[in-house]
Amino acid sequence: MNVALVTGAAGGLGAAVAARLAEDHAVLLTDVNAERIAGAAAKLAAGGAKVAHAVCDVSRRDSVQAAFAVAEEQLGEVTALANVAGVGKFHPFTELTEEMWDRTYAVNTRGTFLTCQELLRRRAGRPGAIVNIASIGARLGLEMLADYGSSKAAVIELTHTVARIGAPSGVRANAVMPGLIWTDMWRTTAEWLLANGLAPAGATPEQVFAGMADQMIPMKRPQTPADIAETVAFLLSEKAANITGQTIAVDGGTVMT
Ligand SMILES: NC(=O)c1ccc[n+]([C@@H]2O[C@H](COP(=O)([O-])OP(=O)(O)OC[C@H]3O[C@@H](n4cnc5c(N)ncnc54)[C@H](O)[C@@H]3O)[C@@H](O)[C@H]2O)c1
Known part of the structure; x- marks a missing residue:
């Protein structure tokens, strides 16, 4: 059975992604929120899914590495990664502080970098699949979301780089842009x-x-969490074996790519 690692799996979207992936993977649910991640994993386990959980702050390399180690010990080598963890708040541009900017980038952008890098290192020339959750905020120039939108635009370009690096060995990387x-x-x-x-x-x-x-x-x-989860599951599956470096909007036509 393939093993998937989901970040932000205690959140509204992450929990739905973990539940959908648990239909065809063993899943390590991870989140920075210790209490909620244990509850999310227990709920899936009660339904018969093969899951484990770990507390993981995606902005910290040691925490990301520890989560991959838990997956390997308890479920097997991670072959699929869904990066769902993210933070985003509205702020008027003129009131945005360096601290707010850095926190958004630490979770959304550095977190995606660290987890993708860890997967590529561990797969070392063997196939795998990654989905990074971006946002329509990456494409709309929204005036209250300067930090969030640009951090998600960076996630899309990072996905292109990861796709190009992984391509020769069959590691695919795609981004999904949810709407609302x-x-x-x-x-x-x-x-x-x-x-x-x-x-x-x-x-x-x-x-x-x-x-x-x-x-x-x-x-x-x-959009519903299930709308997004279905697209993530498709992109991580063999059905998408020839798709990499793409950004798929699931947004009812808000951003037409
Ligand atoms: N809700 C939307 O309309 C929407 C639209 C587009 C994109 N997104 C993206 O979807 C993803 C999930 O968002 P959501 O709507 O489920 O929000 P949510 O707040 O319900 O979930 C976010 C999860 O990320 C976790 N998290 C925060 N910081 C973390 C860190 N440092 N390390 C690990 N986990 C951390 C939180 O604990 C939470 O469980 C985010 O990346 C978000 O940007 C959401």
């Missing part, structure tokens, strides 16, 4: 918009999110 998914990340964003008078007063965070989806998405429907 209702998770903790969007709840925090909707709450921030309301608190700052940037959303209709009296609306609930859910209504703010629905309004944004209606405004931004040509198909007028938000």
